[in-house]
Amino acid sequence: MDFRPLTETERKHLITALRGNAQDGLAVLMDRQTTSFLGTAEEVPDEEVINAIRSVPCHY
Amino acid sequence: MAITFRELLRELVRAAGRRAGARAEPEPAAGATSPELLPLRRVVLADDVSRALFAEYAAHRTSDRGGEETGWALLGLRRAEEAIALATLPAGTAREADEAHVKFNSAAQAFASRIVRQGHRQLTPLGVVHTHPGSLRHPSTGDFRGDIEWVVNLRGGEGVFGIGTADAEPRPDAGISWQPAPNVQCFGDLCLSWYVLGKRDRNYRPLPVELTIGPDLAAPIRPVWDELEAHAERLDRLARQLSRVKFEVAAGREKAALTVTVPLPDDGRAVRVELEGKDVRYRLLTPDGALAADLREDRVDVGVFLMLSELAAR
Numbered sequence: 001m002d003f004r005p006l007t008e009t010e011r012k013h014l015i016t017a018l019r020g021n022a023q024d025g026l027a028v029l030m031d032r033q034t035t036s037f038l039g040t041a042e043e044v045p046d047e048e049v050i051n052a053i054r055s056v057p058c059h060y
Numbered sequence: 061m062a063i064t065f066r067e068l069l070r071e072l073v074r075a076a077g078r079r080a081g082a083r084a085e086p087e088p089a090a091g092a093t094s095p096e097l098l099p100l101r102r103v104v105l106a107d108d109v110s111r112a113l114f115a116e117y118a119a120h121r122t123s124d125r126g127g128e129e130t131g132w133a134l135l136g137l138r139r140a141e142e143a144i145a146l147a148t149l150p151a152g153t154a155r156e157a158d159e160a161h162v163k164f165n166s167a168a169q170a171f172a173s174r175i176v177r178q179g180h181r182q183l184t185p186l187g188v189v190h191t192h193p194g195s196l197r198h199p200s201t202g203d204f205r206g207d208i209e210w211v212v213n214l215r216g217g218e219g220v221f222g223i224g225t226a227d228a229e230p231r232p233d234a235g236i237s238w239q240p241a242p243n244v245q246c247f248g249d250l251c252l253s254w255y256v257l258g259k260r261d262r263n264y265r266p267l268p269v270e271l272t273i274g275p276d277l278a279a280p281i282r283p284v285w286d287e288l289e290a291h292a293e294r295l296d297r298l299a300r301q302l303s304r305v306k307f308e309v310a311a312g313r314e315k316a317a318l319t320v321t322v323p324l325p326d327d328g329r330a331v332r333v334e335l336e337g338k339d340v341r342y343r344l345l346t347p348d349g350a351l352a353a354d355l356r357e358d359r360v361d362v363g364v365f366l367m368l369s370e371l372a373a374r
Contacts, residue, residue: 019310027182028140034247034329038140042184043186044182044183044215046121046177048184048213049135049173049183049184050135050296051213052172052182052184052185053149053169054166054172055166055210056133056164056169056188057209058156058161058162058163058202058206059129059131059162059163059190059199059202059203060160060161060202060203
């Protein structure tokens with residue numbers, strides 16, 4: 001088993017993720033194969049979603 | 061050997077540099093930070109999503125409009141190299157379709173995405189599935205012309221595209237799906253073939269498909285899809301105008317009802333609308349119970365603002 005200290009960047013990401021999980025219920029993502037920390041599930045703005053769905057082209 | 065002060069100073073600076081280099085933080089391990097979106101290598105379907113696609117495709121083929129093309133928009137999570145489909149939004153009864161094309165009721169799907177995303181703000185559009193009446197298990201040239209323009213709207217600049225056909229040779233082990241290719245699922249006589257298209261691609265690429273245990277987050281709104289389609293534009297307008305409005309599915313008088321709840325500030329009351337079939341019922345929810353409002357207004361956004369106006373005047 002390999003242990004190493006987190007880098008400053010990793011530490012900040014992890015703290016942000018844990019805070020988002022505790023305060024807002026945001027998911028903390030985990031790599032399915034290594035179980036390592038993958039970041040957080042980012043919220044997607046409504047307008048981005050609505051615009052994409054409304055612009056789905058005709059299919060043939 | 062004698063050493064000058066200048067040489068000593070130079071060596072000290074070099075040594076300090078080497079130590080600083082040795083202490084430098086290693087590069088973060090791959091995937092340890094917010095994932096960068098790479099070209100898709102697979103689409104992962106929640107098992108309920110896969111069941112919904114096959115079940116609704118089968119039901120569509122036996123319906124009055126079974127000869128037409130149909131389809132679904134997919135919502136889910138976009139990870140570094142995979143798309144995870146977690147919700148299916150049907151084309152809707154108000155779709156434009158025949159045996160050679162399908163244009164989804166996008167207004168209804170857009171509003172449906174608001175409902176689904178109320179508790180899942182990370183969901184994003186992943187792509188679309190549509191059916192072909194023959195045995196063409198690949199998107200058509202006409203599909204490409206539209207999709208290549210559309211995928212720029214998607215995270216990572218790539219879209220997932222599924223093609224449904226009813227051309228499989230059913231196997232004797234009925235009831236079990238199989239994959240004749242990594243990007244093809246078959247169940248009974250139905251097949252779904254999966255592709256990915258990026259904004260710089262010249263053609264679709266086969267996309268391996270996998271299953272995982274998971275929900276179709278749009279399944280709970282299927283029982284009220286007719287109401288959703290009937291009122292989509294006005295409900296969407298309400299959602300944009302009132303930040304705390306909430307949409308739910310609740311038991312109605314005879315079937316499920318789509319409900320709209322607008323909390324009033326401070327006093328624990330709320331305006332509630334129940335949409336069931338052609339009925340539009342208005343209620344005032346109070347801490348002591350629900351009061352029926354004597355209001356007949358089919359335009360749900362107008363009705364809500366009439367209620368709010370009446371309550372503000374009291």
